[in-house]
Amino acid sequence: MEKTNIAIVGLGTVGAGVARLLLDHGDRTARHAGQTLWLKKAVVRDLSKKRDVDLPAGVLTESLSDVINDPEIEVVAQLIGGLEPARTIMLQLLEAGKDIVTANKALLAEHGAELFTRARELGRSIAFEAAVAGGIPIIANISQCLSANQILSLEGILNGTSNFIVTQMDEKGSSYDDVVRQAQELGYAEADPTMDVDGTDAAQKLAILSHLAFGATVVWSDIPKDGIDRLDPDDLRYARQLGYRIKLIANARLADDGLELSVGPTLVRIGTPLAEVRDAFNAIRVIGDAVGPVFFHGLGAGQMPTASAVAADLIDTAVGRTRLTFQTLEYFSIDQPPRVKLRDADTIVERFYFRLSVANHPGTLSAITAVLAKHKISIASVIQHESEDGATTANRVPLVIMTHATPAGAARRAADEIEALPAISGPVVRLRVKV
Amino acid sequence: MEKTNIAIVGLGTVGAGVARLLLDHGDRTARHAGQTLWLKKAVVRDLSKKRDVDLPAGVLTESLSDVINDPEIEVVAQLIGGLEPARTIMLQLLEAGKDIVTANKALLAEHGAELFTRARELGRSIAFEAAVAGGIPIIANISQCLSANQILSLEGILNGTSNFIVTQMDEKGSSYDDVVRQAQELGYAEADPTMDVDGTDAAQKLAILSHLAFGATVVWSDIPKDGIDRLDPDDLRYARQLGYRIKLIANARLADDGLELSVGPTLVRIGTPLAEVRDAFNAIRVIGDAVGPVFFHGLGAGQMPTASAVAADLIDTAVGRTRLTFQTLEYFSIDQPPRVKLRDADTIVERFYFRLSVANHPGTLSAITAVLAKHKISIASVIQHESEDGATTANRVPLVIMTHATPAGAARRAADEIEALPAISGPVVRLRVKV
Structure with missing residues (x-):
């Protein structure tokens, strides 16, 4: 032989x-x-x-x-x-x-x-x-098995460490720091987990997949990214009340005016395949113009x-x-001009989740909704509970707003303006909602 | 060029x-x-x-x-x-x-x-x-992408026509005949759908996959198969009460003493990936000894x-x-001896679902459970409702029994004996339960 x-x-x-x-x-x-x-x-x-x-x-x-x-x-x-x-x-x-x-x-x-x-x-x-x-053979699948397709979109959970952390936070209600420590003990997270939890690793993988799927010459650091390192257990809890889980989603979508790319914590509806990807598993949903949707799920890391x-x-x-x-294949070829251009992230139309800490006095909600109205952002749902201890006189209460589809730029500007309102304390949490 | x-x-x-x-x-x-x-x-x-x-x-x-x-x-x-x-x-x-x-x-x-x-x-x-x-590139994935693995098992929904029919029966409560007619109108089923609904098509596909995954020279007609053509809406309903859906599952598993192969309607726990595969979609779960479980989901038929x-x-x-x-690759090579032998189907240990129509009088359940005990079959759960119209004097009532794991041969022999009991009318429905 x-x-x-x-x-x-x-x-x-x-x-x-x-x-x-x-x-x-x-x-x-x-x-x-x-x-x-x-x-x-x-x-x-x-x-x-x-x-x-x-x-x-x-x-x-x-x-x-x-x-x-x-x-x-x-x-x-x-x-x-x-x-x-x-x-x-x-x-x-x-x-x-x-x-x-x-x-x-x-x-x-x-x-x-x-x-x-x-x-x-x-x-x-x-x-x-x-x-x-x-272990998911996504490179071969995109570059060979689906090569008769124009890939229209791909979205996935590409970082097993982050997914382990958000799964544990969601299911056990643990804090971010506690779960990171546990992930390190189990060998799921490095001593310095920054690249995994801040979205860098997922953005680098998305850049590689985008080369293959769209012929796009993407510099990974150009991809707008957020990690799960600032995720609050409160957001996981509110998301669940609204019928969603939060996952670190890497997203690429071919639109008429360019390629949308993003990495960030995203609300994914419970019961849909990506929402049910647990612990260190990865998953990718690819849509091709001929084949339709194809979904892959498997272990995203680990020795074997x-x-x-x-x-x-x-x-x-x-x-x-x-x-x-x-x-x-033409990928990663310096002399090939990019076949697609990146779309201005501000023009991407999506639904958003906002969480704010608001002063518990008259006129607060009115001021917030006025800002949203000014930016033509339509509200899909609102959660404002009484404070946890039942004291209706609490100074500050959390307010959660889910919007209808709106350009990301408008959502960002609205969040900035709301953050500057005197009735608001702390940052406005702004997360994408997968439609 | x-x-x-x-x-x-x-x-x-x-x-x-x-x-x-x-x-x-x-x-x-x-x-x-x-x-x-x-x-x-x-x-x-x-x-x-x-x-x-x-x-x-x-x-x-x-x-x-x-x-x-x-x-x-x-x-x-x-x-x-x-x-x-x-x-x-x-x-x-x-x-x-x-x-x-x-x-x-x-x-x-x-x-x-x-x-x-x-x-x-x-x-x-x-x-x-x-x-x-x-559209699921399962051939390339098994024969190339996962080629460093010994495949341990593969199970899947390989016939879109059958899956469309059971999904519609399950979700709409329609009869088999009505859904077949609808499937024919929609182009999901042929004028003569026999090969799809009797399990032939799935068995042929399983034979091909088994060649690739296990190097087994399988004659497709040797694979024990049942179709969905005799599935009763009642079984879908009882399965749901027990927390399952019924799917036409093609199953291959490498055991110490040979390869288990089967095609048949199978109870699959609601919420697990295969249970949630709807309509004309196909899905396959492959377990490799290095890669672990990999799951593929996509359109199993259709033009594009x-x-x-x-x-x-x-x-x-x-x-x-x-x-x-x-x-x-050595597949389909006449001069290669088979690397694995098929396991005697009767020795395969599985859980089973039985449905019987029983006489509503004393001693019936005792006679049935005596047969199960004789064959060393342990009962996991039983459903016996009063008759639908509330008449406790109805002559015949349906009885559903879920067993613990038992050799398929014992389950078959017990079903035959139960069927011969005077208190039983009609056939005993016997379905696999995916563990």
Whole structure:
């Protein structure tokens, strides 16, 4: 049987999972690749560190040049996170003639154009199924399986850490800080979870998907984003009273005048598929003009789901499919002008949820509704309870307003004006409502 | 730009949809294929028939030999249904050196081994994404995207016609016959819907998926199957009272002693994803040992969803990916021994729902429960209402029993014995309950 020599660079959680699939299930990968995938080298920073996997003698090395200078190694799973030295290593591997498989979405979102262009110049390929949505094969589905469609929209839950946190806050009523601590203990959140909870990670994944789905050259930091890091348990509770859950939704929609992109906590109606995605699961709903809606749900992170995606890419690369895909797709190509332009976020028409802390005296609601009327924002529902302790004389009470569809710019300006009213204290919470 | 010449054989609903994607969206297919997909010929039985699509002059022909004898035509979408002449045409096209794309699951389920072997001998490929689950790209997902996994189970709603019928019966309380008539008027059911409603279609699709997922050489007619054609609205109602919906579920599960396969109406707990699949939608839940559970939901039939799958296969074939996949996969290969054996259906342990019409007199329930006890079947819940008109003296009342997990053989034998009790009239309805 033919053999393709593989190297893994970076033997962390995912790397160890990939090594296990190659070592323990070689018969399986061979059956699907029509050849043996042979793990020849695994490059680590520290040979003495205890590993999650037993490697045969001679596989482990601290020297990247053992891979670069070995012409027998054709495919490399590059599984180092972050931007550097990941970027430099990737370029070195490409120059050395290796095809690359990676899970590093931050690197692709930031330096994708450079890396993909260089790979093309060198006749190499980069596969990156594991970079978005872990075990859900969304990259292959959008770029191959649905390739006869114009994708009209995609929306999804792309960050498992955030979804775990909001699920626990919603179901247990815990505070944000408590759940983050719990997520860290369970290994669902990093020591510094900023990139996950502030929407950065979801925006980077959305940028990659938008390249594939819309041919849009999107700079991830241009995507308007909010995270779940400032989400208040009160909002989860009010949303539930209104028949919604709050989820961190990444949204892309092709409109006549451009592409709408956003990442933010969003009210999703209970009972609809995205609302029922729990804990560390991810889900994506894609609408194509021919196929209609297609919904994908699976584990968005974790050792073996991510390793499953990396190993599938290794098989595709060894078989030769990746190279054909990579050559025919235009994504991340610097010299291609963007096929679609980003739409001005202020013009996107959506429903909104506002929560305010208002002074409990006459004229307050009138002042607020006057601002909404001025901005032509129509009110769909209002919740104002008496204060929790029953004291009708409480100084401040929460007020929740759900609007009908309105341009996001009008909603933002109205919220700013309401925030400046003397009867209002603290910020106005403003969340999207998925229609 | 390079060009691949395409022919369509059979310009029915799906064929016309494929023609439209090629003709109206040539820029799109070219972008994803890196070349033009040029519709050169479309073979029909009757040139004079009115079509759902406008074809350029010279494309339409009644003569298959216009395709067979044209060496410029490399890829053919063979979209004739049924076994013959579809099989003969497929063989002729392969002999003439064409790569094939097809949506004909009956043909593959019946003659797959012959056709795939011949294609391999001739160095050709057969792509068949559209044969299972319409717009859901389940073939590519199982055979490529999840190829690093041992698939442990797959279960799904694979027949849109049946699902439309049970959804309407469940939600509107209509009778089976009324809904079938409505489905025929809406184009969801054929004039003779037998293959859809008796479970044949779902069993054929399950056989194809089992080839891919488990390497099992399954003869579709060996799969134990029941349809929805004998489903009583009463069962839908009782199921709902118990917290379930009834769905036609195709089920495959790898057990230690073989592969479990079945198709039949099954009680699925309300709120779980498969229970919420409505109307003509299909859904499949796959569990892989690395990736965990992955859930797919989309339109299982219809012109453009199916055309989307056919056109994606045309693109993959033109790009050259299909040939690589086809060569490395072992499915439908006659000379490969089956990797797994089918498990004796009687040994499969499941929960069951029984409905009986019982005589309303002392000792009846005792006689029934004695039979269940004899077969070591434990009762989870019982529903016996007074008769609908409140007359406690009614001769016959319905009795519903939900069992705990029990071998299917024991459940069948118990049902047969209960059916023979003098206090029982009519058949004992026995349905699986998804755990």
